[in-house]
Amino acid sequence: MQKLIPAEAAPAEHVALIRQSPLFNEDWYLRTYPDVQILGLDAAAHYLWLGSLLRRDPSSDFSTAGYLEMNPDVGAAGMNPLLHYVKNGHREGRRLAPRRRALDPASWKQGSVPAIADAPSVLLCAHEVNAHMFGGERSFIDMLEALGQMRLNVYVTVPKEGNADYIELLRAKSCGLFAFPYGQWSKNRDPDETSIEDFTHIIEQCNISLVYCNTIVLVDPLIAARRAGRVTAIHARELIDHDEHLCNRMGMDAKGIIDRILKQTDYVVANSAATQKLFAHSRRSFHAPNVAKVDALDMPNPVADRIVFGIVSSNIPKKGIADFVEVARRAEAVAPQAFFRVIGPDNDYVAELKAAGLPGNLEFAGYADTPAEAMAQVNVVLALSHFAESFGRTVAEAQAARRPVIAYRWGAVPELIDDDQTGFLVAHKDVDAVVARVALLCREPHRIAAMGEAGREKILRQFAPVVLRNNLRQALSAMLSEPVALRADATRRLTIIVPVYNAPDAVERCLQSVLTRTDLARHRVLMINDGSSDERVQPMLERFALNPGFHLLVNPQNMGYTRTINRGIQWAGDDDILLLNSDTIVHDGWIEGMQKVALGTPKAGTVTAMGDNSGAFSFPTSGILNPKPEDMSYDDWARRIISFTQDSDPIDVPTGNGFCMYIRRDLMDHIGLFDEDAFPRGYGEENDFCMRTIKAGWKNFISPHAYVFHQRTASFGAEKEGLMKTAMEIVNQRHPDYARKVKAAFGSGRMKQLRALAAKAYEEGAVVARPAWRDAQVGEPADRSIHR
Numbered sequence: 001m002q003k004l005i006p007a008e009a010a011p012a013e014h015v016a017l018i019r020q021s022p023l024f025n026e027d028w029y030l031r032t033y034p035d036v037q038i039l040g041l042d043a044a045a046h047y048l049w050l051g052s053l054l055r056r057d058p059s060s061d062f063s064t065a066g067y068l069e070m071n072p073d074v075g076a077a078g079m080n081p082l083l084h085y086v087k088n089g090h091r092e093g094r095r096l097a098p099r100r101r102a103l104d105p106a107s108w109k110q111g112s113v114p115a116i117a118d119a120p121s122v123l124l125c126a127h128e129v130n131a132h133m134f135g136g137e138r139s140f141i142d143m144l145e146a147l148g149q150m151r152l153n154v155y156v157t158v159p160k161e162g163n164a165d166y167i168e169l170l171r172a173k174s175c176g177l178f179a180f181p182y183g184q185w186s187k188n189r190d191p192d193e194t195s196i197e198d199f200t201h202i203i204e205q206c207n208i209s210l211v212y213c214n215t216i217v218l219v220d221p222l223i224a225a226r227r228a229g230r231v232t233a234i235h236a237r238e239l240i241d242h243d244e245h246l247c248n249r250m251g252m253d254a255k256g257i258i259d260r261i262l263k264q265t266d267y268v269v270a271n272s273a274a275t276q277k278l279f280a281h282s283r284r285s286f287h288a289p290n291v292a293k294v295d296a297l298d299m300p301n302p303v304a305d306r307i308v309f310g311i312v313s314s315n316i317p318k319k320g321i322a323d324f325v326e327v328a329r330r331a332e333a334v335a336p337q338a339f340f341r342v343i344g345p346d347n348d349y350v351a352e353l354k355a356a357g358l359p360g361n362l363e364f365a366g367y368a369d370t371p372a373e374a375m376a377q378v379n380v381v382l383a384l385s386h387f388a389e390s391f392g393r394t395v396a397e398a399q400a401a402r403r404p405v406i407a408y409r410w411g412a413v414p415e416l417i418d419d420d421q422t423g424f425l426v427a428h429k430d431v432d433a434v435v436a437r438v439a440l441l442c443r444e445p446h447r448i449a450a451m452g453e454a455g456r457e458k459i460l461r462q463f464a465p466v467v468l469r470n471n472l473r474q475a476l477s478a479m480l481s482e483p484v485a486l487r488a489d490a491t492r493r494l495t496i497i498v499p500v501y502n503a504p505d506a507v508e509r510c511l512q513s514v515l516t517r518t519d520l521a522r523h524r525v526l527m528i529n530d531g532s533s534d535e536r537v538q539p540m541l542e543r544f545a546l547n548p549g550f551h552l553l554v555n556p557q558n559m560g561y562t563r564t565i566n567r568g569i570q571w572a573g574d575d576d577i578l579l580l581n582s583d584t585i586v587h588d589g590w591i592e593g594m595q596k597v598a599l600g601t602p603k604a605g606t607v608t609a610m611g612d613n614s615g616a617f618s619f620p621t622s623g624i625l626n627p628k629p630e631d632m633s634y635d636d637w638a639r640r641i642i643s644f645t646q647d648s649d650p651i652d653v654p655t656g657n658g659f660c661m662y663i664r665r666d667l668m669d670h671i672g673l674f675d676e677d678a679f680p681r682g683y684g685e686e687n688d689f690c691m692r693t694i695k696a697g698w699k700n701f702i703s704p705h706a707y708v709f710h711q712r713t714a715s716f717g718a719e720k721e722g723l724m725k726t727a728m729e730i731v732n733q734r735h736p737d738y739a740r741k742v743k744a745a746f747g748s749g750r751m752k753q754l755r756a757l758a759a760k761a762y763e764e765g766a767v768v769a770r771p772a773w774r775d776a777q778v779g780e781p782a783d784r785s786i787h788r
Contacts (some may be wrong), residue, residue: 001153003409005302009142009338010044010048010049014048014080015084018044018047018048018058018080018086021058021086022061023061023062023082023085024044024082024086025060025061026039026043027188028060028602029046029047029058029059030188031188032181032189032268033046033051033056034184034186038245047080047082048080048083051064052064052080052081052082054131054160054162055160055161055162056160056692057099058082060099060194061248062081062082062085063096063098063099063181065100065160065161066096067082067085067096069082069097069106070094070095070097071094071095075229080387082594100180101194102157102178102198102199103198103202104180105113106180108177108181108228109176109178111155111156111173111174111175111176111177111475112172112174113153113154113172113173115175116151116152116153118772119151119152120152120209120210120480120484121153121175121207121361122147122152122153122155122208122211122212123155123156123157123199123202123203123206123208123210123211123212123221124140124144124154124155124156124157124174124212124214125158125211125213125214126170127213127214127215127217127218127219128141128159129158129159129160129161130162130163130178132314132345132367133166133369134314135314135394137163137166138371139271139290139393141173142290142465143235143472144170144173144174144466145173146465147489148174149475149486150469150473150485151484151489151490153175154173154174155174155177155202156170156174156176156177157174157177157179157180157182157199157221158177158178159180160179162180167179176206178202180198181195182195182220182221183195184217184219185216185217185218185250186249186250186251187249187250187251187252195220196220196227197224198426199220199225200227203225203230204228208225208230208547209224209230209231210230210231210232210476210480211232212232213234213265214234215235215236215237215238216236216257217531218234222265226264230298231266231479231480232265232266233268233271234265234267235269235271235288235641236261236269236270236271236390237271237290237391238275239275239278239388240254240257241254243387245318245387254278258278258279261279262279262282265579267285267478268282268286269285269286269288269472269475270285270287270288271288271390271391271412272287272289272390272412272415273389273412275391275450286471286475286478288475289391289462289463290391290396290468291463292371292393292396292459292463292464292787293371293400293465293670294400294465296371297372297375298400298401298456299402300399300402300658301402301403303448307338307339307379307380308340308377308378308379308382309327309339309341309366309379309380309381309438310341310342310377310378310379310382310437311342311344311381312343312344312368312375312378312381312397313343313344314345315342315344315345315347315349315350317349317464318385318386319384319386320385320386321342321349321350321353322353323384323386323434324342324382324384325340325362326510327384327431327435328340328358328361330431330435331435331438331439334435334439335438336361337442338439339362339363340359340362340363341364341365341378342363342364342365342366342379343368343378344364344367345367346364346366353522355363360549364373365377371394371397371401372401372507375401375403378403380405380438380441380448381395381398381403381405381411382404382405382406382407383395383405383407383408384407384434385408385410385411385413386429387411388410388411389412389413390412390413391412391416392411392413392416393756395413396416396459398455399416399455400454400455400456400459400460401452402453403452404424404447404451405423405424405455406423406426406434406437407424408425408427408428408430409426409427409428410428416459418454418458419498420452421454422455422458423455427611445483450696456644461696462697464552464696466669467696470603470697471603471697473486473603474603483600483602484602486599487613489599492574492575492576492599493523493574494522494575494578494591494595494662494685495524495525495568495571495572495575495576495577496525496526496578497565497572497577497578497579497580498510498528498582499528499530499539499561499564499565499568499581499582500527500528500529500530500582500584501558501561502537504537504540507537507540507541510580510581510584510586511525511527511544511550513584513586516731517587517589518549518586518590519591521548521549523549524549524550524551525549525550525551526553526568527544527545527550528552528553528555528564528568529554529555530558530559530560531555531556531557531558531559553567553571555567560676560681560682560683561680561681561685562674562675562679562680563676565658566674569663575596576665577593577662577663577668578661578663579660579663579686580659580708581658581659581710583710583711584611584708584709585708586660587634587638587640587708588635588638589639590609590638590706593609593642593706594607594609594703594705594706596660596703597662597701597705597706598664598701601701603697604699604701605663605664605693605696605698605700606662606663606689606693607650607656607662607700607702607703608617608659608660608662608700608701608702608703609703609707609708610641610645610702610703610706610708611657611659611660611661611708611710612626612627612628612707612708612709612710613625613626613709614657614710617659617702619645619707619757619758620756622746628709637707637761638707638708638709641707642704642706642707643761644757644758644760644761645703645704645705645757647704647706648757650704650747651704651750651754652699652702653690653700653702653746653747654690654694654700654738654745655687655690655691655700656686658682658685660706662703667696669692670696670698671693671696674686675688677726681723683720683727684724684727684728684730684731685727686724687727687728687731688734691731691734691738694741704754
């Protein structure tokens with residue numbers, strides 16, 4: 001359809017004046033703002049109608065924002081800046097503002113996030129600022145929030161300031177923001193040396209270590225970074241091999257675009273598995289999915305007699321709005337209780353659709369400021385894009401809001417929808433199949449609630465913001481060649497939970513070792529008496545509770561291990577948790593040995609210590625007691641073991657062991673507590689929890705820096721076999737791949753190597769020798785410390 005710009009917004013005589021002005025460059029405008037050409041709009045008319053409102057420049061020689069800043073009466077009168085200059089400003093001697101440069105004071109906005117002197121600095125570059133916040137803007141905010149949780153100094157660049165609320169949000173979540181014009185990659189645009197110079201100044205001024213472009217269409221920042229010798233990365237959000245418009249815009253085929261991307265950047269981060277496949281032959285790619293704001297979308301989905309089917313989009317043709325209208329038209333006969341609602345901005349394309357005539361069961365509801373506002377207006381969401389979505393943000397948001405989705409099986413959308421479970425997938429452009437699913441849900445409306453709950457669970461597990469943060473943290477640790485910590489970890493408190501049931505002698509040994517080997521000014525210990533029948537236990541726990549940092553809870557009756565630790569986890573508030581059996585003995589530095597992995601390893605959700613008598617976690621030999629030499633103390637023997645094992649990387653495994661297991665609080669916020677209904681008495685609860693950890697994108701590790709001594713089952717005694725048998729039946733039923741994963745992990749070469757290192761502690765005369773590869777230079781040495 002031909003796009004229409006309202007005549008009153010761009011009168012022909014005004015268009016002619018703009019086109020004739022030497023300060024308007026049509027080729028430059030179309031190259032700099034490729035969406036204008038994609039939509040088929042006249043460049044001069046677009047600038048008059050919309051471009052100036054978005055603070056777009058008509059050429060490199062005229063600054064829209066600068067002219068309005070110097071001449072505020074023009075903006076107050078609502079006049080187009082260039083039109084005003086052509087008609088009046090030139091005659092009145094109004095000053096033209098030169099192109100804004102990155103180091104102009106007006107370009108800089110001080111951020112609200114304090115910079116850390118010794119932390120790496122990242123420059124996050126946006127490619128566009130729209131008047132409304134669509135998927136691109138929301139994804140950029142997600143990126144900024146994820147990076148903002150890390151121990152990084154994040155600076156932001158935007159090509160203009162067309163949305164004051166959005167700019168303020170970016171400023172508040174960063175160390176600072178630069179707003180200055182820079183263009184996008186297209187076949188007719190060469191690199192802009194002025195923009196490159198601007199980015200170079202920023203890189204030098206802010207001591208940038210990594211330049212991170214939030215899309216593949218930015219080139220100038222990458223050139224500046226390469227010239228300055230800094231690391232570069234781009235976030236690929238396009239399915240290049242399915243995007244004809246993109247290939248036409250770039251003037252090359254998909255392979256050419258991909259090859260050029262890999263040449264001009266060091267690393268690629270893909271927003272979906274489908275996108276990452278395009279870079280599968282490169283070992284420099286990572287996967288960090290787009291996410292949905294699950295907390296803001298935790299909302300009911302009441303279904304009335306009239307079921308509302310909606311589409312939420314920017315209302316451009318390629319989003320499938322015409323298909324949605326046709327679905328509504330055909331549904332009038334087969335699903336009379338269905339109502340259809342389009343949520344998105346009014347524009348010329350919407351005007352054309354309305355002029356062509358709409359079915360009576362459809363309305364255009366206008367733009368919604370937030371995803372939650374959009375989802376509150378519908379029961380079921382349709383995703384009918386004609387182009388291959390590289391993620392499908394609206395699909396994720398809909399499911400997070402308990403709205404089933406009917407979508408084309410196209411692009412990366414199938415990664416988000418479990419067909420017939422969280423929604424329906426149909427063939428691309430098969431409108432009849434969409435209508436059939438609409439009719440099915442109208443006949444069986446109870447399925448909407450079931451699908452909605454399943455969809456929210458899927459998004460919580462796979463596409464919550466913490467998943468993006470963890471994946472980005474792993475990627476940036478590799479890019480910067482150093483572990484990237486989280487800001488909150490510097491002050492993170494730990495609650496050590498010791499559940500107690502009888503065995504007072506073992507309990508006293510355990511608590512005494514914890515008391516003397518834990519920094520109780522920083523961490524705390526929670527003892528929970530789970531209805532011990534031995535009368536000696538309670539007085540002994542009360543004595544320990546007199547020590548600063550020790551706390552005591554008493555269950556009114558025996559609640560069982562799993563309910564007891566869940567009670568402790570909830571009592572601990574926002575603290576990380578360390579579960580410690582009451583028949584263990586810890587060593588000097590044990591907390592540091594656990595946190596070195598838990599806080600220093602991206603994606604670490606749980607960390608289990610090595611032990612002397614802890615089943616599969618016994619070292620050096622699994623499944624037996626590994627005796628401590630009688631002439632050595634617990635501290636000395638643990639120190640000797642660790643002196644050999646510390647050169648091993650942490651080993652990821654499918655399960656942890658609750659005898660000494662560290663659990664990150666943000667993992668529990670993500671997947672919930674232990675399942676106390678299925679595993680009330682203990683055994684199996686940590687296996688199930690750790691498998692849920694993996695399915696949510698986290699990992700379970702064994703720390704080579706902690707070695708805890710364990711008497712084993714002092715509390716359970718003869719019940720052990722029955723408890724284990726019942727528990728493992730449930731675990732294997734829930735997680736059919738559990739046994740295979742356990743066999744692979746505990747029989748791996750890395751595990752055997754760790755056991756061999758631990759075994760050296762028993763060899764007389766054995767001394768620690770640092771592996772040669774640890775100190776070997778790889779490639780050209782670089783002093784990264786200068787980029788701080």
